[in-house]
Amino acid sequence: MKATVRKKSGDSSVNKGIFGIHHVTAITGDPQRNIEFYANNLGLRLVKLTVNQDDPTSYHLYYGDEAGRPGTILTFFNWPNIPKGQRGRSEVAAISFLIPENSIRYWIDRFKQKKIDFRGPYKRFEDEQVIAFNDPEGLELELAAHESSKKRDPNVWIGGPVPTEHAIRGFYSVTLSEGGYERTASVLIDELGFVSTQQDGSRFRYEIPREYAGGEEDIGGANIVDVLCLPYTQQAIIGIGSVHHVAYRTPSDKQQQTLRRSIVRAGLNATPVIDRFYFHSVYFQEPGGILFEIATNPPGL
Amino acid sequence: MIDEKLEELGTHLVLPPWLEPDRKYLEKVLPKVNLPFSSKTAKITEEKGIRE
Numbered sequence: 001m002k003a004t005v006r007k008k009s010g011d012s013s014v015n016k017g018i019f020g021i022h023h024v025t026a027i028t029g030d031p032q033r034n035i036e037f038y039a040n041n042l043g044l045r046l047v048k049l050t051v052n053q054d055d056p057t058s059y060h061l062y063y064g065d066e067a068g069r070p071g072t073i074l075t076f077f078n079w080p081n082i083p084k085g086q087r088g089r090s091e092v093a094a095i096s097f098l099i100p101e102n103s104i105r106y107w108i109d110r111f112k113q114k115k116i117d118f119r120g121p122y123k124r125f126e127d128e129q130v131i132a133f134n135d136p137e138g139l140e141l142e143l144a145a146h147e148s149s150k151k152r153d154p155n156v157w158i159g160g161p162v163p164t165e166h167a168i169r170g171f172y173s174v175t176l177s178e179g180g181y182e183r184t185a186s187v188l189i190d191e192l193g194f195v196s197t198q199q200d201g202s203r204f205r206y207e208i209p210r211e212y213a214g215g216e217e218d219i220g221g222a223n224i225v226d227v228l229c230l231p232y233t234q235q236a237i238i239g240i241g242s243v244h245h246v247a248y249r250t251p252s253d254k255q256q257q258t259l260r261r262s263i264v265r266a267g268l269n270a271t272p273v274i275d276r277f278y279f280h281s282v283y284f285q286e287p288g289g290i291l292f293e294i295a296t297n298p299p300g301l
Numbered sequence: 302m303i304d305e306k307l308e309e310l311g312t313h314l315v316l317p318p319w320l321e322p323d324r325k326y327l328e329k330v331l332p333k334v335n336l337p338f339s340s341k342t343a344k345i346t347e348e349k350g351i352r353e
Binding site: 031032035036039040045046047048049050051053056057058059062066067068078277278299300301 | 302303304305307310311312313314315316317318320323327330331332334335336337
């Protein structure tokens with residue numbers, strides 16, 4: 001058993017206008033298999049069938065809760081002609097979905113029935129149980145059973161094939177793999193308003209404190225980023241079955257502008273605001289090389 | 302909801318307004334996909350003739 005260090009959230013933490021994850025975008029080579037896996041097996045709702053705005057002859061698929069709310073949206077670019085991704089540092093190492101605490105057994109049975117290989121369940125930190133698995137193209141996924149699921153009932157897709165009591169409730173976290181954690185941590189903390197909360201071996205946890213959930217417009221959650229410090233690992237190659245970027249959510253264009261100015265002042269290159277129709281986006285590379293985005297909650301899907 | 306009703310989300314190809322002029326071309330070159338079944342959207346997909 002490795003020692004777990006729990007840190008108190010410092011009083012000095014200041015919310016920067018980020019409430020957690022907005023969406024995660026990954027790469028598929030096979031949209032039909034992708035739809036079957038995420039909609040039929042995991043029970044997410046396909047909430048948008050559209051095209052990649054920068055490459056309109058390819059699909060952009062969006063999955064999420066009933067309404068495709070920020071904090072639940074997993075999207076895929078369909079790029080069939082690029083190589084398969086290779087795992088390593090400087091990439092998103094896992095996307096974690098939130099399930100209720102008593103749903104582990106249901107999901108293990110479901111995975112067995114659907115012939116989906118999985119690892120676990122295993123305990124992570126004090127109060128979460130994790131099942132790890134992969135999508136058909138190798139994307140690293142997890143189900144995290146945690147009591148915070150109680151506050152995420154609005155993030156259930158009631159029309160899906162999984163019974164409501166066990167259904168996925170949006171994202172729990174993302175895990176980044178990095179050669180070192182400090183510079184990524186400083187962006188998460190100083191620019192995005194995360195707080196360092198726990199450490200277990202090479203896993204460093206950062207969270208947006210729950211008291212910052214934004215009221216009616218934002219039910220909170222999807223507020224955890226883990227950084228795995230893996231200095232001796234080869235550089236990842238992004239391809240099919242890799243994450244392309246992680247977007248963090250902000251409630252307004254004004255707050256997005258403030259965040260952008262601060263990110264540029266910190267010496268990072270940020271794009272101008274780009275109109276993605278369903279949200280407005282600013283992209284920048286964090287110091288470890290992973291593409292981050294700041295996306296506005298409005299106008300929505 | 303900006304371009305689809307809640308009950309219709311994900312049931313047909315949507316394009317941002319600036320790509321609408323290219324719809325015919327895009328529908329031709331994009332691979333055909335069968336959309337997922339859902340109890341709420343079943344009626345809509347039946348009407349549109351999509352599988353399930």
